[in-house]
Amino acid sequence: RALASPEIEPERVVDIDPAGTSNPRTCATHQTLARLAKSDVPILLVGETGTGKGVTARAVHRLSGREPFVVANLAALSDDTADRVLFGDKGLFARAAGGTLYLDELGELSPNLQSKLLAAIAERRAEGSEVRLIASTLRNLHELVQQGDFRPDLYSRLAGYEAHLGPLRSRREDLGVLTRELMALYQAFSHGQPN
Numbered sequence: 283r284a285l286a287s288p289e290i291e292p293e294r295v296v297d298i299d300p301a302g303t304s305n306p307r308t309c310a311t312h313q314t315l316a317r318l319a320k321s322d323v324p325i326l327l328v329g330e331t332g333t334g335k336g337v338t339a340r341a342v343h344r345l346s347g348r349e350p351f352v353v354a355n356l357a358a359l360s361d362d363t364a365d366r367v368l369f370g371d372k373g374l375f376a377r378a379a380g381g382t383l384y385l386d387e388l389g390e391l392s393p394n395l396q397s398k399l400l401a402a403i404a405e406r407r408a409e410g411s412e413v414r415l416i417a418s419t420l421r422n423l424h425e426l427v428q429q430g431d432f433r434p435d436l437y438s439r440l441a442g443y444e445a446h447l448g449p450l451r452s453r454r455e456d457l458g459v460l461t462r463e464l465m466a467l468y469q470a471f472s473h474g475q476p477n
Contacts, residue, residue, distance in 0.1 A: 298341045299334075301463045305453035311445050319345030324440050326388070327418040329447030335418035336386065338447060343382040348414055352378035357387035361394050369402055375413060382414040388440065389421030389432070400436045415440060 298312040426432035
């Protein structure tokens with residue numbers, strides 16, 4: 283059936299994903315992310331390793347017109363280093379003022395760090411501090427909230443829009459799109475190189 287059907291043209295939301303997609307769900311997600319880019323709505327990107335969460339966060343930031351883009355790898359933080367790295371005058375929140383703070387690996391936060399992060403977000407909102415938050419995780423935070431392993435108030439603060447980025451195996455119609463992109467890159471590279 284798939285072989286007999288006409289080829290699906292990729293719906294390009296070029297600013298989010300230059301390759302485009304033929305998957306309707308992925309296309310709808312990209313369109314929503316593009317619309318929300320200039321807003322203050324916090325975005326939560328959920329997906330397995332390799333689904334492009336970091337690339338998508340950078341694309342949303344690029345569309346936002348904000349600067350700078352600051353990355354916090356939450357999995358690398360311990361309770362002892364969090365205060366120094368995230369908060370205070372030289373912390374990542376301060377460095378991201380006016381821009382985007384990307385909180386990577388959100389699902390790995392300890393309960394103590396969850397509380398500290400929630401307090402920092404609330405404090406900056408009260409101060410009127412301008413920091414756009416984009417977070418990502420490969421874990422199902424909704425399930426973690428139900429199990430009591432993730433603070434529901436922190437989840438609600440960071441999941442203004444929750445975007446699920448599916449793995450390639452769940453969007454097989456994009457194999458042709460990706461193959462075309464890879465072939466174009468290969469041809470461009472091979473023409474620029476001596477034989």
